[in-house]
Amino acid sequence: MADKNYTPLTEAVYYILLSVTEPMHGYGIIQNVKEKSSGRLVLAAGTLYGAITNLLAKGWIETINEDAASRKKDYIITSDGLAVLKAELERLEELVKNGQEIIER
């Protein structure tokens, strides 16, 4: 069962899970993460492969189809993955809220 015990996530995993809230293949994830982070984070192929393999094994994402023509697999987040993502978002919000309260007062 996915819960708060799985946070904090690495930055790469957080962005990968965010990307696959809609069906996306590997190259699409790389482009999406690059765009979302304004070019700051460019996922390396080995990192993405390792993360996807682990996320599939944990059941946080799943393969939804395999395009036989392009041989590209699409991935989508599962309900367990979404629960982890939400728990991570809550954690990040807490960090930002506490940081803002102290630094901006």
Add this chain to the structure above:
Amino acid sequence: MRKVEWHFWTLDQYNEEEQWLNKKAEEGWALVDAFAVRYVFESCEPGEYVYKILFTDGVKGTDERDDFTSFMNENDIEEVGRYHRWGYYRKKNDGTPFEMFNSKKEELAHVNKIKQLASVLVVLMALCLFTEIMAVLHNRFMLPALIMVAAVSVMVFKVYKGLDKKAKELEKDINLFE
């Protein structure tokens, strides 16, 4: 145009090997096949490709390895050579760095996989050395064989130490930055 070059690199020299391949590509020679010490190059536009060498989880023909290769293909990365668990990858040079990992932790895991192989070789060479020493004690004429085994053992141990040094440097970086 094609040409074949022969070069020996030890397990701890994969960064140097990679630099050598990238220098070749900059000079207009793209690696198209690699097996052990044999490298096949084809002429290309200077700097057309960038190369990366990786010690993968599976050997040729395994599902693990095939999955990895097809995933790389999906990301416009081509595997041009395979030898044991080593893979030679290239992509078109678009001016962005060609990295396989985003974190030092993953780089460390990669070095540790190679170190594991090196440690098996160290144990094997230690056993060979012990056997040769026993043989020389019984037969003096076995001395040249002992010298050869000792020389290879020293080389294997140096390779292991080289990998250990790489791993320790990465561990220091992880402590500082991640």
